[in-house]
Amino acid sequence: MMTVPVNEPVIPAEAKRYVLNALETGWISSAGKYIQEFEEAFARYLGVKHAITATSGTTALHLSLAALGIGPGDEVIVPDFTMIASAYAVLYTGARPVLVDSDPDIYTIDTTQIAANITPHTKAIMPVHIYGHSADMDPIFSIAQERGIAVVEDAAEAHGARYKGRLCGSMGTVNAFSFYGNKIITTGEGGMVVTDDDAIAKRVRSLKDLSHSPEKRFVHEGIGFNYRMTNLQAALGLGQLEHIAEFLKKKQWMAQRYADGLKDVPGLRLPVTKPWAENVFWMYAVLIEDSFGMTRDDFRVALKERGIDTRDFFTSCAQQPAIRALGSAQGPFPVSEDIAQRGLYLPSGLALTEEQISAVISAIRDIAHV
Numbered sequence: 513m514m515t516v517p518v519n520e521p522v523i524p525a526e527a528k529r530y531v532l533n534a535l536e537t538g539w540i541s542s543a544g545k546y547i548q549e550f551e552e553a554f555a556r557y558l559g560v561k562h563a564i565t566a567t568s569g570t571t572a573l574h575l576s577l578a579a580l581g582i583g584p585g586d587e588v589i590v591p592d593f594t595m596i597a598s599a600y601a602v603l604y605t606g607a608r609p610v611l612v613d614s615d616p617d618i619y620t621i622d623t624t625q626i627a628a629n630i631t632p633h634t635k636a637i638m639p640v641h642i643y644g645h646s647a648d649m650d651p652i653f654s655i656a657q658e659r660g661i662a663v664v665e666d667a668a669e670a671h672g673a674r675y676k677g678r679l680c681g682s683m684g685t686v687n688a689f690s691f692y693g694n695k696i697i698t699t700g701e702g703g704m705v706v707t708d709d710d711a712i713a714k715r716v717r718s719l720k721d722l723s724h725s726p727e728k729r730f731v732h733e734g735i736g737f738n739y740r741m742t743n744l745q746a747a748l749g750l751g752q753l754e755h756i757a758e759f760l761k762k763k764q765w766m767a768q769r770y771a772d773g774l775k776d777v778p779g780l781r782l783p784v785t786k787p788w789a790e791n792v793f794w795m796y797a798v799l800i801e802d803s804f805g806m807t808r809d810d811f812r813v814a815l816k817e818r819g820i821d822t823r824d825f826f827t828s829c830a831q832q833p834a835i836r837a838l839g840s841a842q843g844p845f846p847v848s849e850d851i852a853q854r855g856l857y858l859p860s861g862l863a864l865t866e867e868q869i870s871a872v873i874s875a876i877r878d879i880a881h882v
């Protein structure tokens with residue numbers, strides 16, 4: 513029986529060569545040429561002024577919010593349906609995440625519910641581009657501009673995705689990417705903060721490196737963090753980024769193969785792409801409808817028995833024990849709670865082969881008796 517992992521990365525030859533070069537030259541820590549080259553290449557790719565490496569998507573989000581001066585007493589609008597790091601980053605600053613339900617088609621923040629959740633304490637809106645599909649940004653920018661608050665894109669799942677032609681992660685005041693092992697570009701662990709604002713960029717660079725005084729190193733006027741990426745990771749990132757066009761093409765191929773192979777399976781809802789979005793299908797996410805005749809959990813087990821690994825959708829933030837324990841019970845969030853129970857994603861890694869994808873499609877058709 514063929515086993516198909518849910519995600520397997522591709523490490524191009526350049527990436528291996530760069531990492532080896534970093535090792536052989538001894539530049540293994542957070543100084544070295546690949547840090548700057550990766551930051552410059554990433555900024556060029558996005559068409560922004562500043563790209564600043566960090567240790568993860570989580571810390572890149574934290575740096576973004578901290579550089580905006582967000583702290584205790586402040587509120588940040590966050591979608592209820594997201595990976596927990598979006599909410600954690602707000603909590604690290606001492607601010608409060610104010611959760612908003614999701615769009616039932618594309619699972620990103622429901623922009624019609626944002627305005628009602630804005631208070632005098634709101635300092636930012638954090639849209640998350642879920643599973644590689646852009647959030648609907650125009651309504652978000654119009655609310656943010658009207659109230660004079662920041663937009664922080666969580667673009668951890670959306671390298672190369674576009675909204676009305678603009679690259680995700682290039683539109684907000686300050687934005688964050690992740691390079692975790694299953695992301696479209698990976699450095700093993702890693703992240704990037706992106707902004708056009710010189711003052712924010714300067715604060716991010718200071719905060720990620722322990723807030724050394726610009727006048728005298730090892731004098732610290734504020735509380736900083738060590739969120740420095742290593743040259744080894746940047747070497748891997750640069751070698752990956754050089755192949756992003758190819759990676760995005762592979763994602764389109766995957767999505768087309770799944771759509772062709774699964775479109776007639778009753779009760780299996782395939783991902784929706786809005787006409788204004790270029791979806792990069794970070795993960796190929798499907799919803800199990802009642803007419804499928806089996807629950808999501810039973811479907812996942814049936815796939816597992818056939819050697820196919822999948823993952824459930826995120827548990828919504830409001831359902832997380834860690835968030836509930838804060839006592840600021842919000843909601844209800846009918847859409848995010850519903851999709852969290854009915855959604856899963858199929859094997860979507862960049863290393864997916866034709867043979868593997870055929871095996872996944874056949875297994876699903878077999879389980880669904882079509």
Ligand SMILES: *Cc1c(COP(=O)(O)O)cnc(C)c1O
Nearest residue numbers: 568569570595597668690691692
């Ligand atoms: C992966 C992810 C993060 C966190 O990134 P890490 O690099 O794992 O810290 C944040 N937000 C979203 C939406 C993610 O998918």
